[in-house]
Amino acid sequence: MHAQFISSEIYRATGYRGNHPLAIQRVGAVLDLADHLGWLPGGYVQSHRASREELLAFHAPDYIDAIVAAEATRRVSDEARARFRIGTLENPVFPGLYERAGTSVGGSVQAARIAARGGVAYHPSGGTHHGMPAHASGFCFFNDPVFAILTLLDEGMSRVLYVDLDAHHGDGVEAAFADEARVMTVSIHEENRWPFTGRLGDRAGGNARNLPVPGRMNDSEFGLLMARAVLPLAQGFAPEAVVITCGADPLAGDPLSSLELSNVALWDAVVALARIAPSTVVLGGGGYNPWTVARCWTGLWGRLAGYEIPAALPGESRRLLESFDCDLVDEEDRLPRWTTTLADPRNDGPVRERFHEIAEAVLAPERNAEHVA
Numbered sequence: 001m002h003a004q005f006i007s008s009e010i011y012r013a014t015g016y017r018g019n020h021p022l023a024i025q026r027v028g029a030v031l032d033l034a035d036h037l038g039w040l041p042g043g044y045v046q047s048h049r050a051s052r053e054e055l056l057a058f059h060a061p062d063y064i065d066a067i068v069a070a071e072a073t074r075r076v077s078d079e080a081r082a083r084f085r086i087g088t089l090e091n092p093v094f095p096g097l098y099e100r101a102g103t104s105v106g107g108s109v110q111a112a113r114i115a116a117r118g119g120v121a122y123h124p125s126g127g128t129h130h131g132m133p134a135h136a137s138g139f140c141f142f143n144d145p146v147f148a149i150l151t152l153l154d155e156g157m158s159r160v161l162y163v164d165l166d167a168h169h170g171d172g173v174e175a176a177f178a179d180e181a182r183v184m185t186v187s188i189h190e191e192n193r194w195p196f197t198g199r200l201g202d203r204a205g206g207n208a209r210n211l212p213v214p215g216r217m218n219d220s221e222f223g224l225l226m227a228r229a230v231l232p233l234a235q236g237f238a239p240e241a242v243v244i245t246c247g248a249d250p251l252a253g254d255p256l257s258s259l260e261l262s263n264v265a266l267w268d269a270v271v272a273l274a275r276i277a278p279s280t281v282v283l284g285g286g287g288y289n290p291w292t293v294a295r296c297w298t299g300l301w302g303r304l305a306g307y308e309i310p311a312a313l314p315g316e317s318r319r320l321l322e323s324f325d326c327d328l329v330d331e332e333d334r335l336p337r338w339t340t341t342l343a344d345p346r347n348d349g350p351v352r353e354r355f356h357e358i359a360e361a362v363l364a365p366e367r368n369a370e371h372v373a
């Protein structure tokens with residue numbers, strides 16, 4: 001696969017402050033690790049910041065203006081906080097917010113334009129899948145996966161498949177395309193986990209499929225869902241382009257989910273999906289353990305770009321990972337291999353009956369889906 005990496009130096013700063021779950025090293029660390037391994041020999045494609053006109057393709061003008069005003073004044077009125085859900089503990093306003101969120105959208109637009117010419121465009125700074133047209137949600141201000149899909153449609157694609165592998169339901173993307181026959185959305189996410197949407201049987205107008213999974217999902221269970229549900233759905237839809245949100249929060253050790261995947265299982269899933277269509281956009285997403293996020297998204301780039309995954313990381317990479325800290329991950333829970341290797345050992349195990357039921361339900365005709373669920 002021909003793959004290109006899209007990013008920006010803005011992501012070397014965390015942006016978020018204090019004990020916010022995103023106040024950790026993520027994409028900046030991926031850039032450093034990939035550079036250490038010689039995996040960015042020509043650098044990366046510089047992401048532009050989406051203009052206000054571009055943002056208006058999905059987001060409401062008064063919402064965009066409220067973010068700009070809040071960042072400029074460093075204040076959020078009670079009315080704006082209630083209406084737009086900004087200036088909260090979940091979605092705080094911080095210096096550089098508008099540029100950062102706009103650059104995430106711009107990168108996904110560029111990724112879609114590059115992918116439309118054939119190949120894979122990798123934009124780990126994307127994946128803000130909870131953003132709604134007129135309010136922030138789940139640490140997401142603008143919804144860059146929506147813009148990637150809209151761009152592919154504008155490029156002439158007649159069928160675009162969106163697959164969300166984040167631990168949390170891709171609610172914003174599903175809602176955006178609920179009535180769009182050209183787009184199918186598929187989301188594998190932990191059941192009974194925020195935002196508490198995406199139930200098995202929910203099809204959002206017909207072209208959505210949701211696979212809410214029980215906690216502690218292992219690689220074997222995930223592999224069954226991919227082989228028996230997600231890939232058959234993808235092949236049946238026959239997309240011309242695929243957009244994937246590959247959050248790192250389904251990985252074992254993430255503090256905001258109870259799933260137990262290895263990063264190797266996620267890499268295999270993304271590579272398999274990228275083979276479904278000639279054009280693929282791969283985005284980041286959630287992930288709140290800096291060690292597992294950085295290693296996952298670096299290794300994913302290696303797999304997409306055709307590099308060999310090393311058995312051990314070079315010294316400079318180890319030193320970088322050893323410098324990380326995270327209030328949400330206790331020291332006794334930090335595994336030594338998180339600073340020495342890139343690939344996790346596979347976490348295979350028994351496949352619970354519930355996973356067979358989920359696969360059956362999402363493949364069932366709509367009139368039978370609720371009964372199966």
